[in-house]
Amino acid sequence: MVGQTYAGAAEVDEAFLQRITVTSAAAAASCALLSWLVIGRILRPVRRLARAAEHITTTRDLATPLPAAGRDEVGGLTRAFESMVGALRRSREQQQRLVQDAGHELRTPLTSVRGCAELLQRARGRLAPEDEEQVLATLVTETVALDEIVRELVELATDQWTAEDPEPLDLPAAAEDSARRFQRRTGREIAVTVEGGPVPVLARPRALQRCVDNLVGNAVKFSPDGTPVEIRVTGTRLSVRDHGPGIAPDDRQAVFERFFRAAGTQATPGSGLGLAIVHDLVAADHGTVFATAAPGGGAEVGFHLPPAPQH
Structure with a gap:
């Protein structure tokens, strides 16, 4: 018969269990501390942004500086x-x-x-x-x-036409419709010229028609009696040419501002808002406006619109 004590093995097991317990507790505490530091560092910009948003909401001060933006x-x-x-x-x-x-x-x-x-x-x-x-x-x-x-x-x-959805539209058709109505209303000759093939534009229908009407009405107002008004459509570009006094180079951007009146036009009837409305409506449809001098005198005012996507 052989006898053997397991006291030494039990001591080893107990010591190992104690070390594992201490090591696991220390590792868990270290992970918790590290997570707290990392998450706090990540959330610190969010907290600053939230405080800025609350300050803006409370004071309605839109000039409140926001925290610096990182790359994350x-x-x-x-x-x-x-x-x-x-x-x-x-x-x-x-x-x-x-x-x-x-x-x-x-x-x-x-x-x-x-x-x-x-x-x-x-x-x-x-x-x-x-x-x-x-x-x-x-x-x-x-x-x-x-x-x-x-x-x-x-x-x-x-902007009464914000509820409209943009759709493919025919610029020459809008120009012809506006020309017929203004010619019938004023008796003025209004010619429409289409260059190249038709290119549908992406815009809101009533907003587009209002833009063309405003341009034609503006040209009729500044053209002397007996002179024609010319609408020219080239692709996605529409321009209206008058035979009036023209627009000074320094005023060609300002004419699209609200209530702007160029020198010598203060006595002309109108609100000074027609071209501003054109600018806002065209910009809402992601287009651009322009005003230039027309060859032989007068002004040429119009807009570009994005082409409708091809299906």
Whole structure:
């Protein structure tokens, strides 16, 4: 018979178990600490971005600086948020400028209407018939101007055609339709020239027709009586040429600003919003506008639109 004690082996097992327990606890604590540090470092930009967003929401201060954007996913989120805030800031600036410009433009006809009304109120029938007729004609003229300004301000501020979906459209058809209506309404000769084959454009139908109408109406307004208005369509480009005084080189971008009036045109009827509406509608359909001098005098104003995708 042979006898053997297992006390030494048990001590080894117990010591090994203790070491494993201590080592596992230390490793778990180290992993937790490291994870906390890493996650905290990752989430720190998110927390800063969240604080900035809360500050903007509370104060409505769109000029609040945002944390620096890195090259990771959080940096991409920060850049996207910065782009959104920038768009909101530009939109607010445009709204404030529109309100200021509108107030300035509305003040003149309102002052004229008020003056005429006060004159009629004080006179109480004592005005000479020709003077009274002149005052009433001024009232009608200024009221029509007010109506036009308010209508175009509403269209410019709300963009009534945003609910429309872009679709392939025929530029020559829109030009022909506008030419027929304006020729019937004004008696002015309006010629349409199409160069090259038709290229469908991607745009909103009613918005496109409004753009063409505004360009033709602007050309009719500035062209002398007896001169034609010419619409030219080349591919995805449409231009309207008049035979008026033309546009100075320094004013060719400014004519698309709201309420802009070039030197010498302040007495011309209109709200100064027609080309601004064209600019906004074309830009919404990812197009561009232009204004140049026409050969032989006059101005050529128009736009480019993106071609419709081929199926």
